Amino acid sequence: MEERPVEFGGALRRLREESGLSQSALSARIHYSKGYLSKVETGKATGNREFAKACDDALTAGGVLAALVRERAERQETGDVVTAITGLPPTTPHFTGRSAELARIAAFVASEVGETACVLSGMAGAGKTALGLRASWDARESFPDGCLFLDLRGHALGTAMATAHDALDPLLRLLGVPGEQIPPHVDARANLYRSRLRGKRVLLFFDNVRSAAQVAPLLPAEPRCRVIITSRNRLNALDDAVHLPVDVLPEREAVVLFRAVGGDRARAAADDVVGRVVERCGRLPLAIRIAAARFRGSPLWTVEDFEQRLADETSRLDVLDDGERSVAAAFSLSCQALTDEQLRLFGLLALHPGRDVEIRTTAALADAGLAHTRNLVDHLGDAHLVAHDTPDHLAVHDLVREFARDRVLPGITADEQAAAVLRMLDHNLLLAESSDEFLAPHRFRPPFTPNDLPEVSEKFTDRESALTWIDVEWPNLVGLCHLAAARGLHRLCWQLAYILRDFFFLAKLWDPWIDTHLVAASSARAVGDSKALAMTLDNLGMAHVDRGDLEVAVGYFEEALELFRELEDEHGITDALSNLAWAALYLDDHQTALRGLREVMESYRGRGRTRSAAIALRGVALVETELGRYSEAVAHAEQARGEFEGLALHLDVVMSVNCAGWAHFQAGDHGAAVGCYGEAVELGERCGSRYEVARALTGLGNVREAAGRHGEAVELWAKADGVHGGLNPVMIGEARVRFGLSGFV
Structure with missing residues (x-):
């Protein structure tokens, strides 16, 4: 008897080696684990007809291996008594992938020490049962005393969940206990069950488990037995089990x-x-x-x-x-065990426009404290209705969110939904404004009066946290702009778009900048707020200028200027004139640009708007460079830098340093240009402006190319492209020179 699996395994190994295949290569072809294949070859597992046929096909062995299995079966029929039960349901023929998960389960079932249970948990429909069955079939030859399957109906539609008491009856019968000898009480059944498994090696598959309490009495004490459990819940109470999350497919x-x-x-x-x-x-x-x-x-x-x-x-x-x-x-069944409060939060999450939701925004939706919200989210996570991307962010699968929106949210009153949306918008607008205060501390911001700030809403206390938050959250903030407009909360819509402008300028995110401001302009028009509309149009023009769409930008600036004049808003008039002057610079109307920038600079100084005046001064330096007045340009760029340093405006500082480097390069003073550009790289990295770093690196490449050091120039240009690809030559002189020097390298 002991030599028969060795006979089959030896033949398999010989045929594999003759085909020039490793165990890994053959296991990939036949879709059985390498560990199981190794056990068959060494005689530790027997192999069956399905396995033999797969090997015959992969090795083109002409049925040699299948014949050996038939011979073994015939010998068993005439002389051997087979008592082990393999009650596993068939696997799907379309099982796909999951190689890493299969390998981990294979390692678990192959061990005869350590944990005896492995929990496969994941959202409804993730393929937990298919995975567990495939792994069980792969391992069945390693369990000579049988493989048993039981559906505990923890999430079954229209069917009562099986208790441990219920489950122990069929398990004991499968283990050979006559019905009349099965005790009536659950503890007695569990004792008999464990006794029957003593000294045996059995694989038990418990499918569709709802709770740890449901399955705990079914866990054997015999260390050589193994249990595979599938559940939509994490079953955290089974802390002695191996826990394997089952996610969606790649x-x-x-x-x-x-x-x-x-x-x-x-x-x-x-x-x-x-x-x-x-x-x-x-x-x-x-x-x-x-x-x-x-x-x-x-x-x-x-x-x-x-x-x-x-x-x-x-x-x-x-x-x-x-x-x-x-x-x-399937998702409905996952909601069965939720409390009313948990189900309410699950529904409210559908109001959020993004897939990833920050925990504080979740608390704003729930109108609850942070600690209590985390507890609610943990329970939703245990049911695999949400997942944690990070400790402070949760993710909701697209189909789950659609289910919550279509089937759960309608159970929440319209008034409660509206209040939740308002809390979410107020919370995020407060944080966006707080972030913008660190990003542009001297910028004018319209007053923000929240309706009813949630308990969790607190402003940032440091720049790093503020900028990290907005760098992660900006896609959700774009979605919230659209949500506010759709809900008729037009003031919140245009205010949020206005606040986002400086971040979009820093990150050069032109598409969302334009998108949010278009919907904000519609909101401003919807409520007849001419001041909000004028400011939004002015910002829209700035986005188009920054992207190089100059004619479109001029149209927005002129419309904004007309509105500001109707409102007799001198502040707005000056801003619009300033923007028109900048557009004239990029349209090569240098005299108009110089005249306009000087006029608005004086107006800003008269109104005490130091930052705006310094920005206009930097624009004057750029115009002077185009006019060949290099010494004046350098002096004005350095003066602007000093004013920005006094205001601690780090982005404006690096822009001024690059401006001076550009003027030096155009004047032919390449040594001074290298000094400015090198400093701009350092300053730009420190303040987080990839755009200005790329501009400085491009300028350094231009200097190398002008000196005939082409290889070094190409390396610097490539580095610039890696930092921020696609500097617009219409806007950036360094990019324009690069293309002229390099033939568009």
Whole structure:
């Protein structure tokens, strides 16, 4: 008996080596773990017909291995008594990927020491059962006393959850205990169950477990037994178990799954279209399988048509329902154990426009303190309805958020929803304003009067925290601008857009800058706020100037100027005239630019607006450089720098240093230019302006190229492109010179 698995394993090893395959290469072809393959080859596991056929096919062995398995079966039928039960359900033929998870489970089941239970937890539809079954089938030959499967119905629709008492009855019967000998009490059943497993090596698979208490009495004391558990909850109380989270599929594996289930038309479809389909499904295996099955059963659909149906968020969950399986139904079951307060927060999260939500914003939605909100979120996380990206941010899967919006949020009154949105907007506007105060401390900001600030809303106390926050949160703030407009909260919409301007200028995020200000302009018009509209249009023009769309920018500036004059707003008039003068500079109307910048500089000084005056002075220096008045340009750039240093405006300082470097370069004083540009690199890195660093590096490259050191120039230009690609030659003289010197390198 002992030699029979060795006989099969030896033949397998010989055939593999003759084919020139390593164990890793063969395991990848047959989709069994390398560890299991090694055990078969050494006789520690026996191999079965399915395994033998897979090896025969991979090694083109002509059925040699399958024949050995048949011979072994015949010997067993005539002389050996087989008592072990393998009650595992069949695996899906379309199982895809999960190699890392399979390897980890294989290592767990192969061990005869340490933890005896492994919990596979993840959101509904993540493929936990399929993963556990595949791993169990791979390992079944290592459990000579049997492999048992039991669905505990922890999240089953219309069926009562199985208790430990319920589960122990069939388990004991499978272990050979006659029905009349099964004790009535759960503790007695558990004692008998553990006794029956003593000295045996059995693999137990408990599927669909809701709680640790449900499964704890089913855990064997025998150290050679192994238990695989699947659950939508984390089962934190099973602290002696191996915990393996099961996430959505990577994109490549998600595409493979859709093609496999979707049939020939899916396999023939273009990669980019199938990629969009699986992204619409959130790369969730259940959603992909339903989508692929529906596509396969609808021959009139093209993949492009199907992708467009999934693109509609209002009906996506309906598409992901094939009559027997439903993503929405699966999520509904995950909500069963939530308290009313937890379910309320889950619904309110759907009001947030982004996938990632900061914990303080979550607390604002809940109208709760931070500690209590963390506790609520932890319970949602335990049910895999949210995930933690970082300790202070949670993520909501796209399909889960759509489910919360469509099926949970309607259970919350309209008044309560409106109050939650207002708290969320007030909270984020306060933090955005606080961040902007560190970014541009001397900037004019319209007064912000919050409606009812949540308990968690506190301003930043240091620059680093403020800028780190806005660097992460700006996509959500863009979404909140649109949300405010859609909810008719127009004042909050345009104020938030206005506050974001300086960050967008620093980061050179022109598209969201323009996007937020377009919706803000619509909001200002909706409430007839001419002052807000004029300021927004002026900022829109600045965005277009910074991007190099000069004619568009001039149109916005002129419209803003007209509104400011109607309002007799001298402050606004001067700003609009200043912006028009800057546009004239970039349009090569240098005399108009010089005259306009000098006039607004004097106006700013007369009004005590030191920063604005220094900005105009820097503009004068740029115009003077274009006019060849280099010594004046250098003097004015250095004067502007000094004024900015006095105001502790670090970004404006580095812009002035680059301005001086540009004037020195144009004057032919390359040594002085190198000094300025080198200092600008250091200052720009310190204040976080990649744009100004790239400008300075480009200037240094220009100096090297002018000196005939082409290789060094190319390295510096490449470094500049790596820091911030695409400096606009219309706006940046250094970029214009680079293209002229290098032939567009």
